[in-house]
Amino acid sequence: MIRRFDWALVAGTLALGLIAASVGGALGALLKTATGETEGLAAALHAVLSDAYLARVVRFTLWQALLSTVLAVGLAVPVARALARRQEFPGRALLLNLFGLPLVVPGIVAVLGIVAVCGRNGLVNDALAILGLPRALEIYGLTGILIAHVFFNLPLATRLLLNAWNNVPAETWRLASQLGMDSGAIFRVIEWPLLRQALPGVAGLVFMLCVVSFTVVLTLGGGPAATTIELAIYHALRFDFEPVRAAGLALVQFALCGALLAACHRLVRPMAMSATTGRWVGRPDLVSAAGRIFDFAVIAAAMLVVALPLGAVVAGGLAGPVAALLDDRVLWRALALSLGIGIAAAALALMLGAGLLGAARHLRRRMGLASVAGGIEWSGAIILVVPPFVIGTGWFVLLHRQIDVFAVGPFIVIAINALMALPYVMHGLAPALARADELHDRLCQSLGILGWTRLRLIDWPLLRRPVGLALALATALSFGDLGAIALFGNQDTTTLPLLLYQRLGSYRTDEAAVIALILAALSLGLFALVERGIGGAGPSGRGRGAHASA
Numbered sequence: 001m002i003r004r005f006d007w008a009l010v011a012g013t014l015a016l017g018l019i020a021a022s023v024g025g026a027l028g029a030l031l032k033t034a035t036g037e038t039e040g041l042a043a044a045l046h047a048v049l050s051d052a053y054l055a056r057v058v059r060f061t062l063w064q065a066l067l068s069t070v071l072a073v074g075l076a077v078p079v080a081r082a083l084a085r086r087q088e089f090p091g092r093a094l095l096l097n098l099f100g101l102p103l104v105v106p107g108i109v110a111v112l113g114i115v116a117v118c119g120r121n122g123l124v125n126d127a128l129a130i131l132g133l134p135r136a137l138e139i140y141g142l143t144g145i146l147i148a149h150v151f152f153n154l155p156l157a158t159r160l161l162l163n164a165w166n167n168v169p170a171e172t173w174r175l176a177s178q179l180g181m182d183s184g185a186i187f188r189v190i191e192w193p194l195l196r197q198a199l200p201g202v203a204g205l206v207f208m209l210c211v212v213s214f215t216v217v218l219t220l221g222g223g224p225a226a227t228t229i230e231l232a233i234y235h236a237l238r239f240d241f242e243p244v245r246a247a248g249l250a251l252v253q254f255a256l257c258g259a260l261l262a263a264c265h266r267l268v269r270p271m272a273m274s275a276t277t278g279r280w281v282g283r284p285d286l287v288s289a290a291g292r293i294f295d296f297a298v299i300a301a302a303m304l305v306v307a308l309p310l311g312a313v314v315a316g317g318l319a320g321p322v323a324a325l326l327d328d329r330v331l332w333r334a335l336a337l338s339l340g341i342g343i344a345a346a347a348l349a350l351m352l353g354a355g356l357l358g359a360a361r362h363l364r365r366r367m368g369l370a371s372v373a374g375g376i377e378w379s380g381a382i383i384l385v386v387p388p389f390v391i392g393t394g395w396f397v398l399l400h401r402q403i404d405v406f407a408v409g410p411f412i413v414i415a416i417n418a419l420m421a422l423p424y425v426m427h428g429l430a431p432a433l434a435r436a437d438e439l440h441d442r443l444c445q446s447l448g449i450l451g452w453t454r455l456r457l458i459d460w461p462l463l464r465r466p467v468g469l470a471l472a473l474a475t476a477l478s479f480g481d482l483g484a485i486a487l488f489g490n491q492d493t494t495t496l497p498l499l500l501y502q503r504l505g506s507y508r509t510d511e512a513a514v515i516a517l518i519l520a521a522l523s524l525g526l527f528a529l530v531e532r533g534i535g536g537a538g539p540s541g542r543g544r545g546a547h548a549s550a
Contacts, residue, residue, distance in 0.1 A: 019382060025398060064210065109519050161195070233390075234389075406492070432462055436462045468531045475527070479523055
């Protein structure tokens with residue numbers, strides 16, 4: 001008979017089995033398909049890479065990711081430094097919350113806003129025309145991809161790099177003031193050593209996100225000359241229906257992401273700092289008028305990068321046929337399906353994350369198996385090695401000859417979106433669970449408070465807010481995701497993001513603008529509703545910082 005404290009192992013085993021079956025089944029199908037008509041895996045990969053077009057796709061994937069990373073992280077450094085230097089200007093907290101929106105707002109919505117700002121008839125080209133200059137900014141192709149990736153990753157990189165400055169003890173700034181250090185000396189002696197440790201990890205994360213970017217390239221890619229691996233997989237399955245080519249490309253994507261994750265792991269270095277009083281002490285380089293002007297100019301520019309596309313979405317949606325769209329049954333069916341997928345995927349991600357963390361907690365604290373516990377926790381981040389599109393491709397080629405994959409598409413999308421959200425759930429809950437153990441574990445063991453009683457009375461007050469944030473983020477991400485549903489959706493299984501993409505593809509841009517506004521409003525509303533409903537009322541600035549670092 002299973003003892004009460006062993007249920008954590010049962011839940012963790014079930015979660016681990018589901019993840020292994022999902023990922024292993026997909027990879028097995030890809031290997032079988034890719035090697036079925038060749039002499040082996042090496043021959044299959046050679047057949048893919050020896051194709052001139054496909055080799056060009058791989059090169060473009062890496063090139064656009066490299067350029068995007070240099071731009072996003074390079075611009076994030078002065079923005080993060082300016083925010084670190086100016087701790088008390090009005091609206092700072094609001095700006096940091098604004099920097100969290102690109103993660104919550106669906107990618108297809110943000111792309112529509114970017115087109116409204118930087119497109120042929122957008123605000124930037126209109127400004128150039130007023131100045132008597134040609135409308136030189138072309139949004140479709142590499143330029144548009146880079147602009148969109150900066151929009152998404154500049155705020156993320158800024159939040160991550162800002163943590164480096166937040167780790168500087170107040171005593172360090174006091175000592176710098178006593179020594180009369182100017183801005184250049186501070187950057188050289190204090191800030192650059194921290195940045196040198198933080199930059200490789202941040203750049204690696206941004207690079208990986210750009211490699212697996214799908215929505216941006218799907219909507220802004222300029223044809224064969226601007227196609228990434230994921231887009232080539234999508235075309236191979238949905239338009240050319242070449243499962244063998246799609247399987248080979250998916251294996252290339254898997255190998256590439258695995259290598260990138262390993263490189264990121266080696267590049268990340270812990271930033272050890274001495275104890276601090278925790279009080280903010282003004283830096284000695286804040287009095288310069290030139291420095292103040294530069295900092296606020298940088299902050300204002302970063303704010304415009306994020307705010308202009310979002311504002312364009314609001315303006316375009318309000319100017320569109322709102323009443324006609326609200327009377328469209330297709331919209332309401334897509335909305336219902338999006339809600340169902342978002343809520344179900346978030347609940348599944350939370351159950352998987354709780355099961356993995358519960359098992360890891362039991363193995364580490366009750367059985368002393370720290371290495372096994374670490375391996376279980378790492379399994380929650382398997383989606384970083386095997387991207388969602390690779391898993392979707394594997395299940396597509398596995399099932400398309402047995403059943404109607406589009407009929408079961410929503411269930412596959414739920415599973416893929418749950419795996420996509422799982423790292424955020426794990427990252428949000430693990431520190432809170434460790435803190436609960438640190439505070440209460442010995443006392444609960446001595447008093448015999450275990451299981452549901454401990455969760456309800458002892459742990460839940462500490463876990464409630466992280467659970468609410470993790471569930472809210474997972475819901476918003478799944479609700480607005482276009483990647484998996486683009487592979488498995490059809491006319492009968494259309495979500496709001498897919499409906500928005502379809503209206504854009506048919507040049508019904510006024511309707512697309514309204515759908516984008518509805519999608520953005522519902523995504524933000526879902527995030528706030530779930531976060532406040534589960535996590536309770538309270539400031540959300542810390543939460544957004546948490547999911548930004550995820």
